[in-house]
Amino acid sequence: MLQMQWKALIAQFAELSRHQRQQGMKLLCGAPPGQASVALIERTAQARLCCSVCRSLHFHRHGHANDLQRYRCVSCGKTFNALTGTPLAHLRHKALWLDYADCLLNSDSVRKAAQQLGIHRNTSFRWRHRFLALAKTDRPRCLHGITEADEMYLLESEKGARHLRRPARRRGGHALQHGISSEQVCILVARDRTGQTLDFVTGKGQLSKQHLLHCLPPVIDRDILLVSDGHAAYAAFAREAGISHQAVNLRAGIRVRGAAHVQNVNAYHSRLRGWLSIFHGVATRYLPSYLGWRWILDARRILSAETLLKATLGEFPHLTVT
């Protein structure tokens, strides 16, 4: 390349997006573009590869299609590949998936991820929910010891819906009624002192004893000490479920009483709220995906695009037993 052309080329470096920089660096290091994603998909699938219809382990290689090795089942003749039966089946542009996983780890909005990767924002939106479908299920199975529980409320949102059942609000907006009403959606968060956290979207309006009875018993040890604020639902729940309970009276200014406080769960709430503000309002029907996404970031079990792409295919990092 002529010196003049080189100077003109590097003068444009300042305009590169983060993704373009990463792509450029990979190319300069000699990596063929996009092959890393496909190789990872094939490798991750190897261990659990079987016919998607009859589950037979007797199959042959059967050519390539859509960048992936195709297999044909000997028993039933059905063809399948590494993505069959996963949330990522039938999606295009696989070469970009590791970069997209990076966008999720960076909490990029749909629009920003689309810009970074040069894909349509509808594709970016579809990928987000497909990527989180399985990844969000990587949650602790049980909470132990002292467990803090607290609820938070978000304004109900029909963002993206074609037909609103109420007048539109701009960018989140404000509730019309004071206090907690059916305009708000309740999110219950329970967190034990090892940091294991579970959340539940209990629906519109105030948290009730019934919500707690529905959500908590399947996921808590019988001998936990439940710590909450003074909300009557927690005390009623604990009585009925036979669980030890201690209430912290936040209104009276008592924030910490020995080990009994709800500061960890409140800190989780505030991290969640701050993070959700990036997205300028989240449609209520997608809240579970966002809560799962938040947990992926908060738990720090998934720190690399490779680990996240594996998790989208159902392979999670091994749990460390605490």
Ligand SMILES: [Zn+2]
């Ligand atoms: Zn088969």
